[in-house]
Amino acid sequence: MILGIPKKRVLMIVAVLVGIGLIYVMGADKRASEGATGGSGGCQVTVTADVLNVRAAPDVHADIVAKFNHDAKTGAEPVVQNGFRKLAENKWAKTEYLQPVAGTNCG
Template sequence: MSLALPKKRVLIIGAVLVGVGLIYVMGADKRASEGATGGAAGCTVAVTADVLNVRAAPDVNAQIVGKFNHDAKTAAEPVVQNGFRKIAENKWAKTDYLQPVAGANCG
């Protein structure tokens, strides 16, 4: 009988972790779809590379903090520095591989 309580705790903890994971994944999908409508200035870009690295700073040697696949669309800012467009705070992507979508105001 003493083993039943720890098993219940393990199951409860596991269920909570799964729940938190699902909430996180669902929130990420929502954030991505919200971001696709354009940044504060209405800038939305499409990725032209097969895979585009997103970096922590506008530098080819900066840490990779994400990736976009070909034809992905994302909100961006009109800020361009050192050949990189600012996607979000601490997220930059090479402008050579980003194409503003029709009607986007990317500056």
């Protein structure tokens, strides 16, 4: 008994928590790659800034909805407005910090 709980029950709780943790960690990779992506036009870009803010609109004063670290790759749209490239619906980033990946169609 551990803290008045039978060993089998403690082991079962630990196993469930480890399983949930693994599912969460495995899903984090997918969430990170989808976080600000969505470009359906075959465009892919690499982030050149140390940290790149992704904004809700093509405006430096728009809310930050995500961030990318240097060398992150993400899908994008060929749409550019006010110096921002559209990454997905309500997700924009400054074009000066995005380098199109060779062989992709970024317009």
